[in-house]
Amino acid sequence: MRAIINYAMDNWRGADRRQLITENPMRALSVNRLWNKEYPKSTRIHESQLERFFDTLEEFRTRSVRSQTEIAISYALEVALFTGLRATEVISLTKRQVDFKEGVFYLPKTKNGDPLVLPLTPHVESILFARYQSVPENCDFLFPSANYRQHIRESRKTIINLKRLSASDGQEALSLNFHDMRRTFASLAETCNVGKYMIKRLMNHRSGGGGCDVTGDYMHFSHKDILKKSIEIERYILKQGRQLSDNESDNLNDELRRVLDELDDEAKRSWLALMNK
Template structure:
């Protein structure tokens, strides 16, 4: 561990290593040091507290001067000499690893289970080798290189998603701590390096709906009803799978999803057809907790791919559940359902729309559009 007097001139003269990091200790103040990585130089204070070596990050050189860092080191070392661990009282952004920043993001910002799973996958799989790096050492060049590597290996969409996750976590960390440099992911925007993504636009074609409907009705009641609910509400797969009976008011003919993808609750009126379908299911399973029960540990239906494939083979139409959502909204738009009613039915926010912010869309105002769309879909499938 080299020993030098840590001044601006001496620090500027230190060359960054090609990889890893080098620790320099101050020749005057024992316990005061500088950690030099490939991209950053960070001041620290180190001493033993209760027979354990404790290292406390002070700040990044450039935003923290050597004089300020030395003074802070003296305060920290004095506290440690009294047997106190300063880390329990003060944590800086420079202390956070990439994994630590993701963990703090999860702790302070509740996410839907599916969203948290995707964020965790990002740091566990695609940024695994960065997990223990200080987040302030993630450079713009590293972001560009990793994005390109992921694009080639895992595809354009995955590369963009990983970097969006990192950008969100980094922005959150920068808002919580004062010593975080600008977000390195911004280089993808500045360099116009984001991959172009083609949004899926597939729906079940109108001429194919009768055959699809017939194929669905050859499944057992649970699968049939699951797919019909998807087509007549436009709800997401996880929202339908996790429907509980206590979220369905059959007397008021209202379905409630307490938590959706964007975090907002969703209330939908039930069309006549859907009301009768759910009433029949309730009569068949009066003591069941879930509308669509399953055999797994969750208690509700989870695996859906197999019955998608069976229906596809019968009718010859490839589809996903999100295609049913797009089919629902396409039919609704063709029936001239008002724009704001359409957004509410899909539970899309109107935060960026000033006018939309003034419109309160009560569930009863959605009842007529829902009935209208359901009747049109039933006509399209041949009135079956």
């Protein structure tokens, strides 16, 4: 409303070019600090709800009759949980944006205008590879609409059905909007102590840029660093959701021992100090 009145003040003039509106009445709201403050949403999936999240997806895909579009949306939601990407960034993914050989996927344009390259973690890679195989060869989209000519445009009805299914046992429905997945990823990444700047990098939030936090301008991460932290987050989500079998946990322990064996004494001491914080 304030912007509309400002526009009228500048453009509506009398015969002598005098302003017809000389003061914006909305200014009183600013002077008296009466603007309705909008608080950011905080809905997300908590660690204790992750198992129900995966159970809901599994039941949705296998125990009921669903269209291929609905199934695709359920997988897009899962990718969003493990990557923190926005809905359109996931749903618009094409085959050409995923390089299984190099182990990366690429977003040429994101909300802030910057391109983004992310590593393919094992679980995300398995989902995207399954999507690659499930769509027709002449379809370029990994999450296509029913006619396979474009990516999915509407996901609200499917999200509503998933929420209802998550509450089928009388429990409170899970928060399953795409941005809930983004908030969940950020929260769990923080729990994993991957670092504020790494979280910003993974979620494609700009650091520095002339603001107060100029340190972000100096933070640059290698592909190896990003992959390592992404796998840590992925493993944590899978473990909390009880999606890792005993064999997988044993393999993870073996991998951890192998990594530790390769560290020199100084690096081991640094690692122990970090773990004890």
